Amino acid sequence: MSVKVRIPTPLQKMTKNQAEVTCQAATVTQMIDQLEKEYPGFKDRLCEKDGKLRRFVNIYINDEDIRFLQGEKTALKSGDEVSIIPAIAGGV
Amino acid sequence: MLRIPSQLYQQMIDHCLQWYPSEACGILSGKKGKVEKVYRMKNADDGSVKGSAVRYTMDSLELLKVTQSIRREEKEMIGIFHSHVASEPYPSQTDINLAFYPDAVYVIISLKDRRCPVARGYRVVEKEITPEELKVDL
Numbered sequence A: 001m002s003v004k005v006r007i008p009t010p011l012q013k014m015t016k017n018q019a020e021v022t023c024q025a026a027t028v029t030q031m032i033d034q035l036e037k038e039y040p041g042f043k044d045r046l047c048e049k050d051g052k053l054r055r056f057v058n059i060y061i062n063d064e065d066i067r068f069l070q071g072e073k074t075a076l077k078s079g080d081e082v083s084i085i086p087a088i089a090g091g092v
Numbered sequence B: 001m002l003r004i005p006s007q008l009y010q011q012m013i014d015h016c017l018q019w020y021p022s023e024a025c026g027i028l029s030g031k032k033g034k035v036e037k038v039y040r041m042k043n044a045d046d047g048s049v050k051g052s053a054v055r056y057t058m059d060s061l062e063l064l065k066v067t068q069s070i071r072r073e074e075k076e077m078i079g080i081f082h083s084h085v086a087s088e089p090y091p092s093q094t095d096i097n098l099a100f101y102p103d104a105v106y107v108i109i110s111l112k113d114r115r116c117p118v119a120r121g122y123r124v125v126e127k128e129i130t131p132e133e134l135k136v137d138l
């Protein structure tokens, strides 16, 4: 399954300034592991130590937030566009 | 330095006043430190229609749409703003902990005195805060 992954600006330093990379993976988890292989340290930016997606990282497949799908287990299809977008949040 | 045309500056302040007494939030797009567009975002925090007075979180799907729009227009997300409804325009510990965009200027608008909103800019890089000048262009 070849998917296109959009890398947010804050993570582009890890992907040699590429805003977009392609990846072979059947699920979001596999995609993250694949990216980690290619860009060591990448997974740590997205996931907690137990492998769960960090609360303030959003991942979308095409136009859907994976939290509304099957989370990291969500299957990928060839041609899917995956976007990684850190949340924007704060407070007093 | 972040330069904002006065009309866009006003849009940002208006958005904050409209959301008062909840915190407001939004995105500034443009290029080379000059703001060209203000995206008024909703504060999705706490699930209520009117958001929260102490927290803000941008709605994840709205954030995706805006990110796509900025990319289509070949601009960059150069600023991220939110309001403090009762405190100084200075990043809180939560603001610092959740600052994931070191390339953007974080703009905080204090509505402590609603007749006289005060906006300040900062860079937050690895939890270090550096003031960044905001220049309103007439």
Ligand SMILES: [Zn+2]
Binding pocket: A090, A091, A092, B082, B083, B084, B090, B091, B092, B095, B108
């Ligand atoms: Zn704040």
